Amino acid sequence: MGESFTEEKYITFKISTYLLALPIDSVFKVVACPPDLSQTLQEAKLAQLGQFTVMLLKLHQSLDPMHSQQQDSSQIGRFLIITQGKEGELYGILVGTPPNLMTIPEACIQQVPQSFLHTGFPAWVSQIAILNHKDERTTILMLDIQQSSLLASYSRSSLNASFQAM
16 A cells, blocks of 8 residues: 655745745735835834734845845845744745745655754744755755744844734
8 A cells, every 4th residue: 555645835035045834824915015115114013014013034034144234235125925823823034036836745855963053053943845856955944933042032122012004
Protein backbone atom coordinates (compact mmCIF):
# COMPACT_ATOMS: atom_id res chain seq x y z
CA MET A 1 0.00 0.00 0.00
CA GLY A 2 1.53 3.32 -1.09
CA GLU A 3 1.90 6.26 1.26
CA SER A 4 -0.14 9.32 0.52
CA PHE A 5 1.26 12.68 1.57
CA THR A 6 -0.90 15.73 1.83
CA GLU A 7 0.09 19.07 0.42
CA GLU A 8 -0.74 22.39 2.02
CA LYS A 9 -0.83 25.83 0.44
CA TYR A 10 1.40 28.60 1.76
CA ILE A 11 2.10 32.23 1.01
CA THR A 12 5.87 32.54 0.56
CA PHE A 13 7.90 35.73 0.71
CA LYS A 14 11.51 36.83 0.99
CA ILE A 15 13.01 38.78 3.86
CA SER A 16 16.71 39.55 3.64
CA THR A 17 18.20 36.36 2.18
CA TYR A 18 15.57 34.07 3.70
CA LEU A 19 12.45 32.56 2.18
CA LEU A 20 9.55 32.40 4.66
CA ALA A 21 6.12 30.81 4.47
CA LEU A 22 2.76 31.31 6.16
CA PRO A 23 -0.11 28.83 5.89
CA ILE A 24 -2.70 30.24 3.48
CA ASP A 25 -5.45 29.89 6.08
CA SER A 26 -3.64 32.31 8.43
CA VAL A 27 -3.32 35.05 5.77
CA PHE A 28 -6.08 37.63 6.07
CA LYS A 29 -5.09 39.86 3.14
CA VAL A 30 -2.17 41.07 1.02
CA VAL A 31 -2.22 44.74 0.03
CA ALA A 32 0.05 46.95 -2.06
CA CYS A 33 1.65 49.85 -0.16
CA PRO A 34 2.50 53.16 -1.81
CA PRO A 35 6.03 54.34 -0.83
CA ASP A 36 4.81 57.10 1.51
CA LEU A 37 2.55 54.68 3.41
CA SER A 38 5.32 52.10 3.53
CA GLN A 39 7.68 54.65 5.14
CA THR A 40 5.02 55.59 7.71
CA LEU A 41 4.39 51.94 8.56
CA GLN A 42 8.09 51.27 9.11
CA GLU A 43 8.16 53.89 11.86
CA ALA A 44 5.02 52.70 13.69
CA LYS A 45 4.17 49.43 15.40
CA LEU A 46 0.41 49.72 15.07
CA ALA A 47 -1.61 50.73 12.03
CA GLN A 48 -5.27 51.10 11.26
CA LEU A 49 -6.59 49.15 8.25
CA GLY A 50 -10.19 50.22 7.85
CA GLN A 51 -11.90 49.03 11.03
CA PHE A 52 -9.02 46.72 12.02
CA THR A 53 -5.87 47.40 14.03
CA VAL A 54 -2.74 45.69 12.70
CA MET A 55 0.45 45.13 14.73
CA LEU A 56 3.51 45.32 12.49
CA LEU A 57 6.12 42.59 12.84
CA LYS A 58 9.60 43.74 11.88
CA LEU A 59 11.14 40.42 10.94
CA HIS A 60 14.04 42.02 9.04
CA GLN A 61 15.72 42.97 12.31
CA SER A 62 15.49 39.39 13.63
CA LEU A 63 16.82 37.76 10.47
CA ASP A 64 19.52 40.24 9.50
CA PRO A 65 21.77 41.53 12.31
CA MET A 66 23.28 44.09 9.92
CA HIS A 67 19.82 45.46 9.10
CA SER A 68 19.35 49.21 9.37
CA GLN A 69 16.38 51.56 9.11
CA GLN A 70 17.92 53.07 5.95
CA GLN A 71 17.67 49.69 4.23
CA ASP A 72 13.96 49.63 5.03
CA SER A 73 13.10 52.49 2.74
CA SER A 74 14.84 51.07 -0.29
CA GLN A 75 14.31 47.32 0.11
CA ILE A 76 10.98 46.64 1.81
CA GLY A 77 7.47 47.85 2.11
CA ARG A 78 5.91 47.56 -1.32
CA PHE A 79 3.47 44.93 -0.02
CA LEU A 80 1.86 44.30 3.35
CA ILE A 81 0.99 40.72 4.27
CA ILE A 82 -1.71 40.75 6.93
CA THR A 83 -1.96 37.54 8.91
CA GLN A 84 -4.45 36.55 11.55
CA GLY A 85 -3.68 34.97 14.92
CA LYS A 86 -5.86 32.36 16.55
CA GLU A 87 -7.79 34.95 18.56
CA GLY A 88 -8.48 37.09 15.50
CA GLU A 89 -5.67 39.58 16.11
CA LEU A 90 -4.00 40.93 12.96
CA TYR A 91 -0.26 41.19 12.28
CA GLY A 92 1.40 42.87 9.31
CA ILE A 93 4.67 42.02 7.57
CA LEU A 94 6.17 44.49 5.07
CA VAL A 95 7.88 42.86 2.09
CA GLY A 96 9.55 44.27 -1.01
CA THR A 97 8.24 41.86 -3.63
CA PRO A 98 4.84 40.27 -4.15
CA PRO A 99 4.37 37.09 -2.14
CA ASN A 100 3.80 33.82 -3.97
CA LEU A 101 1.35 30.98 -3.48
CA MET A 102 3.16 27.66 -3.11
CA THR A 103 2.05 24.11 -2.44
CA ILE A 104 4.44 22.35 -0.06
CA PRO A 105 4.24 18.59 0.50
CA GLU A 106 3.93 17.59 4.14
CA ALA A 107 6.84 15.17 3.64
CA CYS A 108 9.19 18.12 3.00
CA ILE A 109 8.42 19.80 6.33
CA GLN A 110 10.45 19.00 9.42
CA GLN A 111 10.63 20.28 13.00
CA VAL A 112 13.48 22.59 13.94
CA PRO A 113 15.59 20.86 16.62
CA GLN A 114 15.29 22.51 20.06
CA SER A 115 19.08 22.87 20.15
CA PHE A 116 18.89 25.33 17.23
CA LEU A 117 16.88 27.74 19.36
CA HIS A 118 19.87 28.13 21.70
CA THR A 119 22.09 29.26 18.82
CA GLY A 120 20.12 32.38 17.95
CA PHE A 121 17.78 30.69 15.49
CA PRO A 122 14.46 32.60 15.52
CA ALA A 123 12.05 31.06 18.05
CA TRP A 124 9.11 31.94 15.79
CA VAL A 125 10.29 29.35 13.28
CA SER A 126 9.27 25.92 14.56
CA GLN A 127 9.47 24.10 11.22
CA ILE A 128 11.40 24.30 7.97
CA ALA A 129 10.62 22.96 4.54
CA ILE A 130 13.39 21.64 2.34
CA LEU A 131 12.50 21.43 -1.33
CA ASN A 132 14.62 19.95 -4.11
CA HIS A 133 13.98 21.14 -7.64
CA LYS A 134 16.33 20.34 -10.52
CA ASP A 135 19.24 19.58 -8.18
CA GLU A 136 18.74 22.88 -6.37
CA ARG A 137 17.88 22.80 -2.69
CA THR A 138 15.64 25.51 -1.20
CA THR A 139 15.07 25.97 2.52
CA ILE A 140 11.90 27.73 3.63
CA LEU A 141 11.39 28.96 7.19
CA MET A 142 7.83 28.18 8.26
CA LEU A 143 6.61 31.19 10.23
CA ASP A 144 4.63 30.27 13.34
CA ILE A 145 2.38 33.27 13.96
CA GLN A 146 1.05 31.67 17.16
CA GLN A 147 4.49 31.53 18.78
CA SER A 148 4.38 33.92 21.73
CA SER A 149 8.10 34.66 21.52
CA LEU A 150 7.44 36.22 18.10
CA LEU A 151 5.69 39.03 19.89
CA ALA A 152 8.14 39.32 22.80
CA SER A 153 9.89 42.29 21.21
CA TYR A 154 6.57 44.12 21.08
CA SER A 155 5.94 44.51 24.80
CA ARG A 156 3.05 46.73 25.85
CA SER A 157 5.41 49.37 27.21
CA SER A 158 7.25 49.67 23.91
CA LEU A 159 4.19 49.99 21.69
CA ASN A 160 4.00 53.26 19.82
CA ALA A 161 0.47 54.53 20.38
CA SER A 162 0.32 56.41 17.10
CA PHE A 163 -2.11 54.93 14.62
CA GLN A 164 -1.62 55.54 10.92
CA ALA A 165 -4.56 55.55 8.52
CA MET A 166 -4.22 53.22 5.56
